Amino acid sequence: MTDITATPPIVRWAVKIEYDGTGLVGWQRQNNGISVQELLENAAARMIGGQIVPSVTAGRTDAGVHAASIVVHLDFPAGTQFRSHQIRDGLSFHLKPHRVVVLDAAPVGAEWSARFSALWRRYRFTILNRPSRAALMENHAWHVKRPLNAELMQKGADYLLGRHDFSSFRASACQANSPMRTLDELSVRREGELIFIETQARSFLHHQVRNMVGSLALVGYGQWEPDKMGEVLAACDRRVAGPTAPSDGLCFLDVGYEENPFSKNS
Amino acid sequence: MTDITATPPIVRWAVKIEYDGTGLVGWQRQNNGISVQELLENAAARMIGGQIVPSVTAGRTDAGVHAASIVVHLDFPAGTQFRSHQIRDGLSFHLKPHRVVVLDAAPVGAEWSARFSALWRRYRFTILNRPSRAALMENHAWHVKRPLNAELMQKGADYLLGRHDFSSFRASACQANSPMRTLDELSVRREGELIFIETQARSFLHHQVRNMVGSLALVGYGQWEPDKMGEVLAACDRRVAGPTAPSDGLCFLDVGYEENPFSKNS
Incomplete structure (x- = not known):
């Protein structure tokens, strides 16, 4: 009698990671520099003697984004056996000296996807709003010299909440099938010289957060009335919106799933 | 008739600065690397064609301290004339590409001293308390893997408040005349994986903050009872206290004067 128990071809692990995107080309493997994906997959390969370990992320962050x-x-080959802390510490060890670190690890089923199982993503964009450039926050904030009015920015932001065609805030290179997205949160708050813009949605279009921030800055300068944000959104035309804010102010904050794969670890 | 109007030999400017101490040898000029003092004095010299501009700081921070x-x-030669924003922007320009920036500038009298006129100094020490090393906070926090109990650390910290002989927390190289200091605040609070220790005093002994933190960590691990801090203080002996916490967790937060020299600018 043949053993018909299906052996899964892979052992899938979910890992929670933190990285400083400074000097990296972003998540995705590219020929022109070091990517987070390459660092992580290479670290995984080193743990098992060099076999390829493909990866899928919840957010394909751009160059400079944190x-x-x-x-x-990460899909390890079938038969590999690790405990959660071994995945976490082993990957983190092989990721040295890069500013990429694994915070947590948990085994998941092969039907579970870091990308497609995600229910929401959350980003924060940081603006340093003062005359002097950044020293402590260099590479971690967009330096804006002109005074920004955060209250006006919040009024403008409110026009983008809900389900809309976000073509006006979509990069031309965006590969999504639809420009429709549902924005659940877009909050603007000032803390001294810093302005934090936090936003949450099931998913975002390519450059959507940076493009929204670039337009909100025009509102913050007083160059646009807040309700111009509604007009720009309705136009569904990238050319009428503001410029793309720089990548280094952007940080992928968190991602949520129906069932948190790491809940058993803590 | 001779003009006996006294020409001041210098024009003194107070400047408020921010810096990332990573890779620097600290405030003071040294032969083994780049110091904040050297960068700032060289930037000032470049503004006036190369003459020497001596400087005095409110806090001679160590290598790696922010x-x-x-x-x-800064003592510019007599006869040099600048407006506040010219000092701020001129120095910041010549400080590039280093992570040192001037936030504000104001003319002060020759009797005013950034060091001796200071009424209080405030520091923050940051601990990243989790299994995984720092990525985003690399060089800006002390990574401690063992769980720390911040409440116990606060109990221990309370023993150090007030006026005491701080010999147990004083570096052997300390040049202060007296080991007596008055600690006005020493607070410990946890925010998720981070522990912030903030402290304020008129002045601190060399390594005092890092030495206090090193001992408080022993309390946080549960290795010392909180009241051991009182015993260690009373011993007036550096050898009975804990180790010196690393420099990169330390940040000089602020300094206060009887009259804020920058108050007219804002």
Whole structure:
């Protein structure tokens, strides 16, 4: 009698990672520099003697964008056996000296996807609003010299909440099938010289957060009335919106799933 | 008739600066690397064609220590004329590409000293308390893997408040005449994986903050009872206290004067 128990071809692990995107080309493997994906997959390969370990992320961040807590799944070859802390510490060890670190790890089923199982993503964009450039926050904030009015920015932001065609805030290179997205939160708050813009949605279009921030800055300068944000959104035309804010102010804050794969660890 | 109007030999400017101490040898000029003092004095010299511009700081921070807002005075030669924003922007320009920036500048009298006129100094020490090393906070926090109990640390910290002989927390190289200091605040609070220790005093002994933190960590691990801090203080002996916490967790937060020299600018 043949054993028909299906052996899964892979062992899938969800890992929660943090990285400083400074000097990296972003999540995705590219020929022109070091990517987070390459660093993570290479670290995983080193743990098992060099076999390829493909990965999928909840957020394909651009060059210079940071992540405080992002989830990736890694497909280790069938038969590999690790405990959660071994995945966490082993990957983190092999990621040295890069500013990429694994915070947590948990085994997941092969049907679970860091990307497609995600229910929401959350980003924070940081603006340093003062005459002097950044020293402590260099590479972690957009330096804006002109005074920004955060209250007006919040009024403008409110026009973008809900389900809309976000074509006006979509990069031309965006590969999504639809420009429709549902924005659940877009909050603007000032803390001294810093302005924090936090936003949450099931998913975002390519450059959507940076493009929204670039337009909100025009509102903050007083160059646009807040209700111009509604007009720009309705136009569904990238050319009528403001410029793209720089990548280094952006940080992927967190991602949520129906069932938190790491809940058993803590 | 001779003009006996006294020409002041110098024009003294107070400047408020921010710096990332990573890779620097600290405030003071040294032969083994780049110091904040050297960068700032060289930037000032470049503004006036190369003449020497001596400086005095409110806090001679060690290698790797950061500053969010520290005050320095600079003695420009008599006859040099600048407006506040020219000093701020001129120095910041010549400080590039280093992570040192001038936030504010104000003319002060020759009797005013960034160091001796200071009424209080405030520091923050940051601990990243989790299994995984720092990525986003690399060089800006002390990474402690063992769980720390912040409440116990606060209990221990309370023993150090007030006027005491701080010999147990004083570096052997300390040049102060007296080991007596008055600690006005020493607070410990946890925010998620981070522990912030903030402290304020008229002045501190060399390594005092890092030495206090090193002992408080022993309390946080549960290795010392909180009241051991009182015993260690009373011993007036550096050998009975804990180790010196690393420099990169330390940040000079602010300094206060009887009259804020920058108050007219804002």
